[in-house]
Amino acid sequence: MHKLYINPLPVRIWHWTNALGFVLLIATGLQIRYLDLIHLVSFRTAVVAHNWIGFVLIANFFLWLGFYLFTDKIKVYHPELSPTKYFRASFRQMQYYGYGIFRGDPNPHHVSVYHKFNALQSMTYQIIMMLVVPVQFFTGVLLWDVTRFAAMVEMFGGVRVVDTVHVLFFIFFTGFIFIHPYLASLSHTPWAHFKAMITGYEEVEDEPEQGAASR
């Protein structure tokens, strides 16, 4: 085992702010939408909190974007340009989670500083961070003050359409908030990835041949 510094401080701040923020957004979102079923806080409190948390997370998003745009760490998001290689790696990763992991096979992805995401993560995170999250923030801002952004709301098909998109992505994030920690627990120990996102250091198993090559 050796340690790799793969989660720099800005990424860790962004991640945990985001994690807490999204949990709160989901909770307040549920309260707003299901006032008949949930009675945690008042509707108004939930709306006001939802708005504020949303704006904090928008700022947080730009912290993330700024960090990756202005450092070479952006390489972790560089896509694999060869479709064959990419799909093969994705298939291997799926095969690992769907079967290999049960047999105790080694994870086909080997973490390194500039290659911390497996093929599935790389694609998923790019879609989430560059499409789903911005659309969610954008629709959220439109709904925050529908009258101020009336022209834009109308352009996108009206408040009902904007809200439906916002709710669809809210449903996605609700699923994500369960799946993501579970997948994060599928390391060599259940807490290894969690610790890595706190300390920044990921414990990486020494591969005999790789270990020899790196020395």
Next chain:
Amino acid sequence: MLLAMVALLLSVPGIAARAEDGDLSKETKACLKCHDKAGLEKKLENQETLSLHVSTKAFVESMHNKNDCEDCHSNIDSKRHGKTKAVIKSKREYSLSMQGSCRECHKKNFAKYEDSLHAALVKEGSKEGRKDAPLCADCHNPHTLGSVKIIQPIAATPCAKCHEDIFKAYSRDVHGLERIAKGKAAPICADCHKTHDVKAASFGDGIRDSCLACHKDVVSAHQGWLPNAALHFEAISCPVCHAPAATRRVNLRLYDSVAKRQVSEKTGVPLFDKRTDAADLKNVGLDERALLSLLKEFNQDGGQGNTVLRGRLEVRSGVEAHQLSEKSKAIKDCDTCHKQGAEPFQSVTLTIASPDGRPLRHGIQKDVLNSLQATESVRGFYAIGSTRIKLLDYALVLVFLAGVGGPLVHMTIKWQFRKVRAKVEAERVAELALANSQAVPGDRRTDDDASK
């Protein structure tokens, strides 16, 4: 003492401005000589009795006291008047014939009146028998009239004659009670609905602008506590919250998104009832499909794709719109509307304005507001919680179950494979040990340890 008496006289309404009998012209005095006899009346053709009595006292106190009788009754031939019997069909016909006299002096107000809902009803009456639509004399008795805005007691307000139920509600609500207590400072009918250019209260923004004309700071006051306050002002009529005892409904109006106004039916081309009745043969209310195709129909002929539905929350009747309460009793609880099954969303109506501005309505099934299929037709109306799309609720439950169930299933399978994993691990360790022993034959100790 004398000064006090003068002051007292001046403070009595009507006295100060009153003309004396002596100010009346010789001709007018001559008319009143006969007409100021109580009980003077005339039998009309339709057997109605028309009072011909004009009280001199009331006339000199009226706003017409500077006029002579002949100014209005110019068609009277003084030589033959009273000697030959004039034929009058009915009171209504006589009032109609006198309208022109009012126009002579009150040109501006008459022009406003002609453009009003009241005048539209009069015109309609000439065809279809609406005989109670107000003419000038129905609101303003020409021989006794004072300013309508200062009429005391408030029950004498002419509007109350036709709008009796509404007036009763008004006289008990916050405005009416204040009017009774403080007089002119509080609004009466004409202050909100205007006098001569009165329009259908439900048309356009309705009476909202009248509310805002007096309650100037309310928009910013609401912004202090109400999220999306501007949207609430746009989509909700004031009495929805300020008449807490009222029942409410959703009014989906046909709206021209380019001209930014409510769609009106063209005069002489009544399409709305024909189309809605055809789309709702069982008369159970339009469903989402019928609504969408109806919208397309209105867009095809003349709508040019600009006709949309604009939703608004309003109280269900004019009476309820006049049950305004004190500010402290107004609804501030968001649950009233933002909860599934909330009362305002149990009744939904589709509306077009008739040519005179009055609403033509047809019912819509309330479930339309919760349907994914209505996303296009009801695109501009959405109330969080109460009009949420049901299909998305199912999607959320499904994703939640997948989010929780997926990891649980995965964990279970992983647990069931624990023996396989142990076996594979043992084989791997054995293979590794074998490989090590072949690579370093002399190092027996490590191999032994590994085999243990």
